[in-house]
Amino acid sequence: MMKIMKAQDYEHASRVVANFLAAQVLLKPDCILGLATGSTPLGAYQELVKRHKEGELSFAQVTTFNLDEYFGLPPEDERSYHYYMHYHFLDHLDIRQEQTHLPNGMAENLEAEPKRYDGLMHQAGQIDLQLLGIGLNGHIGFNEPGEIINDTHVVDLTETTIESNSRFFQRSEDVPRKAITMGIGTILRAKKIVMMVTGENKAKALKNTILGPITADVPATLLRLHSDFTIVADAEALSLVQDRLDLAEI
Numbered sequence: 471m472m473k474i475m476k477a478q479d480y481e482h483a484s485r486v487v488a489n490f491l492a493a494q495v496l497l498k499p500d501c502i503l504g505l506a507t508g509s510t511p512l513g514a515y516q517e518l519v520k521r522h523k524e525g526e527l528s529f530a531q532v533t534t535f536n537l538d539e540y541f542g543l544p545p546e547d548e549r550s551y552h553y554y555m556h557y558h559f560l561d562h563l564d565i566r567q568e569q570t571h572l573p574n575g576m577a578e579n580l581e582a583e584p585k586r587y588d589g590l591m592h593q594a595g596q597i598d599l600q601l602l603g604i605g606l607n608g609h610i611g612f613n614e615p616g617e618i619i620n621d622t623h624v625v626d627l628t629e630t631t632i633e634s635n636s637r638f639f640q641r642s643e644d645v646p647r648k649a650i651t652m653g654i655g656t657i658l659r660a661k662k663i664v665m666m667v668t669g670e671n672k673a674k675a676l677k678n679t680i681l682g683p684i685t686a687d688v689p690a691t692l693l694r695l696h697s698d699f700t701i702v703a704d705a706e707a708l709s710l711v712q713d714r715l716d717l718a719e720i
């Protein structure tokens with residue numbers, strides 16, 4: 471079932487998402503969290519770090535698996551998702567670093583890496599809560615429009631994604647062309663999915679996700695098949711569906 475929570479703005483949505491993650495950790499201290507990168511979850515991560523520093527929340531028993539990683543960027547490269555996760559979140563917590571996982575974008579055998587990552591997830595057990603953002607083209611993780619692949623896999627990024635992510639690179643030629651991503655099936659296996667969407671530039675992708683036909687052309691629409699799928703969005707992101715759904719602010 472899909473549930474939509476309307477927040478006022480980015481800060482409000484960040485607090486709501488932080489609450490979901492905090493509640494998960496409080497209820498099950500040894501939970502498995504599926505984590506996302508990008509601009510969207512930064513506020514929620516900041517809020518969780520604050521709560522941890524204030525002594526409200528311990529991540530000592532938590533395990534994490536990230537959705538994706540670029541191919542060819544080493545962990546110390548500040549544009550890699552390894553770097554992002556450590557810089558913005560993991561290094562500020564009491565989490566055991568060996569319990570945190572991302573696909574290895576520097577794997578010598580790139581074709582074998584998806585299997586290795588799926589094996590680790592399989593061994594750890596079901597993800598309790600998967601956090602997601604959404605791409606301008608409706609991608610989730612790096613599952614780009616057009617093809618549904620269930621397991622972790624290597625993907626060629628689309629031009630839309632390369633262009634959108636070029637804001638983190640000096641030149642768009644510098645954006646890696648390949649990435650490793652959890653598949654749609656992996657994502658749908660999580661017990662609970664929380665997708666955070668903010669800003670007017672995401673309004674069209676969100677409208678397609680909520681109201682459009684379920685299609686591989688908008689990978690996020692497949693999340694509607696999940697039994698526990700919550701969208702936390704701000705008023706701007708919901709601007710194109712507001713009239714149809716008449717959502718009250720939370």
Ligand code: PGA
Pocket residue numbers: 507508509510511603604605606609610611
């Ligand atoms: P963003 O990326 O949070 O930087 O907008 C989201 C995504 O592409 O999944």
